[in-house]
Amino acid sequence: MTSPSELRKDPVSGRWVIIASERSKRPDDFRPAKTAERPRGPSTFCPFCAGNEAKTPPEIFSLSGPPAGPGAPPSWRVRVVPNKFPAVSRGEAPVRVRRGLFESMPGIGVHEVVIESPDHDREMADLPVDHIRDILATYQARLRSIGAEPQYAYIQLFKNKGMEAGASLSHPHTQIVAVPIIPKRVKEEIYSSERFHRRTGDCLFCQSLAEELKAGERIVLKNAHFAAVEPFASRFPFETRIFPLRHAPFFGSAGPEEIAALAETLSKVLAKLKSLLADPAYNLVLHQSPNSVCGRRLWPELERISHWYMEIIPVLTHVAGFEWGTGFYINPVAPESAAKFLRD
Amino acid sequence: MKRILIVEDEEALGLLYKEELAGEGYDVVTVRDAEQALEILRRESFDLIVTDIRMPGRDGIELITQIMGLRKEVPIIINTAYQSYRDDFMTWAADAYVIKSSSLDELKARIRDLLSR
Numbered sequence: 001m002t003s004p005s006e007l008r009k010d011p012v013s014g015r016w017v018i019i020a021s022e023r024s025k026r027p028d029d030f031r032p033a034k035t036a037e038r039p040r041g042p043s044t045f046c047p048f049c050a051g052n053e054a055k056t057p058p059e060i061f062s063l064s065g066p067p068a069g070p071g072a073p074p075s076w077r078v079r080v081v082p083n084k085f086p087a088v089s090r091g092e093a094p095v096r097v098r099r100g101l102f103e104s105m106p107g108i109g110v111h112e113v114v115i116e117s118p119d120h121d122r123e124m125a126d127l128p129v130d131h132i133r134d135i136l137a138t139y140q141a142r143l144r145s146i147g148a149e150p151q152y153a154y155i156q157l158f159k160n161k162g163m164e165a166g167a168s169l170s171h172p173h174t175q176i177v178a179v180p181i182i183p184k185r186v187k188e189e190i191y192s193s194e195r196f197h198r199r200t201g202d203c204l205f206c207q208s209l210a211e212e213l214k215a216g217e218r219i220v221l222k223n224a225h226f227a228a229v230e231p232f233a234s235r236f237p238f239e240t241r242i243f244p245l246r247h248a249p250f251f252g253s254a255g256p257e258e259i260a261a262l263a264e265t266l267s268k269v270l271a272k273l274k275s276l277l278a279d280p281a282y283n284l285v286l287h288q289s290p291n292s293v294c295g296r297r298l299w300p301e302l303e304r305i306s307h308w309y310m311e312i313i314p315v316l317t318h319v320a321g322f323e324w325g326t327g328f329y330i331n332p333v334a335p336e337s338a339a340k341f342l343r344d
Numbered sequence: 345m346k347r348i349l350i351v352e353d354e355e356a357l358g359l360l361y362k363e364e365l366a367g368e369g370y371d372v373v374t375v376r377d378a379e380q381a382l383e384i385l386r387r388e389s390f391d392l393i394v395t396d397i398r399m400p401g402r403d404g405i406e407l408i409t410q411i412m413g414l415r416k417e418v419p420i421i422i423n424t425a426y427q428s429y430r431d432d433f434m435t436w437a438a439d440a441y442v443i444k445s446s447s448l449d450e451l452k453a454r455i456r457d458l459l460s461r
Contacts, residue, residue: 045434
């Protein structure tokens with residue numbers, strides 16, 4: 001199958017971009033495409049709801065729900081399906097093409113959707129902790145499976161909740177996109193951690209977490225396995241990171257006890273954000289190590305310098321010209337105040 | 345003879361689809377917007393629907409969500425010049441997503457495939 005897209009590298013910034021080309025018809029068509037979240041009314045349809053399974057591609061993974069009665073639709077708690085109309089398609093390791101300064105490659109990749117619950121209206125913050133644990137276990141299963149394919153250098157798991165965060169559908173879901181390159185932002189984090197490791201022999205994430213725990217003022221909550229922190233240099237108000245206390249490069253390596261503790265942590269953090277900030281739109285992003293085979297070529301000490309964590313960014317401000325131009329962010333809420341507000 | 349409803353706001357394209365698909369042995373009806381499509385779907389039955397997305401008034405995605413309430417069993421093909429709507433999960437109500445091209449080969453192949461199921 002021909003890939004419908006191409007990956008292109010900007011020669012100045014080193015940033016890769018997915019180009020999903022369009023055949024333009026007239027200047028008027030350059031208006032932004034309508035991709036706003038569509039609320040579900042009584043007559044509208046949701047492809048993720050129970051009973052509409054035939055409208056999704058065949059599922060890759062699912063966790064069963066309570067037994068369904070005779071003739072009832074299949075019962076499930078969490079389902080994973082491939083994107084029905086993906087911008088990237090599966091393939092072998094792509095060959096990079098260089099034309100002078102310009103570098104590109106076919107847009108191979110994986111795009112899957114985790115449908116978090118059969119219930120359209122129950123956001124992750126509203127689900128019982130054991131259901132969140134099932135969602136997290138599903139994430140792990142898919143990340144481990146895709147992670148076994150070395151042509152996918154990086155796997156990004158993310159959740160867009162709410163229209164302002166980029167969701168096109170309000171039914172709770174998470175997306176998993178695997179790409180054949182290590183993205184620039186991921187590289188920047190690892191290079192920074194590598195420099196610190198070379199200097200001190202420690203993991204930068206473990207050390208900064210230890211200092212946050214010692215200071216305490218930016219900690220939202222902590223349990224036996226995780227700490228939720230408002231980072232020292234938060235870019236956005238109420239930007240929250242959830243760090244495992246145990247050093248581990250991959251989310252997939254978290255054990256059942258850690259997953260149960262993470263479910264509890266996420267549930268509490270999301271419930272606090274929902275109740276205190278009037279149910280904001282947010283992005284939840286997983287940061288973890290690139291695929292070991294690709295990553296070790298750049299960083300022989302990859303497993304020592306990568307440390308997975310989750311980041312939740314409520315959409316409360318807009319990124320505008322100054323931020324785009326400089327990479328500086330202006331955050332109107334000090335992380336110490338945000339942490340205190342969430343703690344209290 | 346299988347009946348196909350084409351929803352396309354550009355008259356010339358609608359005519360082209362009608363001629364080409366009639367040549368393949370289909371009975372083709374074309375309409376120019378979502379309102380006309382919903383009106384005819386309330387009165388008549390079709391074996392397949394091909395719809396553009398960007399149209400005046402209701403867009404094609406709003407149209408297919410309405411069709412789910414009227415004729416959920418009828419297969420739908422999205423036929424658009426835009427890749428960007430792939431990001432909108434409501435397009436999953438459709439059965440195929442075709443990028444408009446000067447050649448109608450892919451559209452014809454998808455129609456054959458869906459009508460043979």
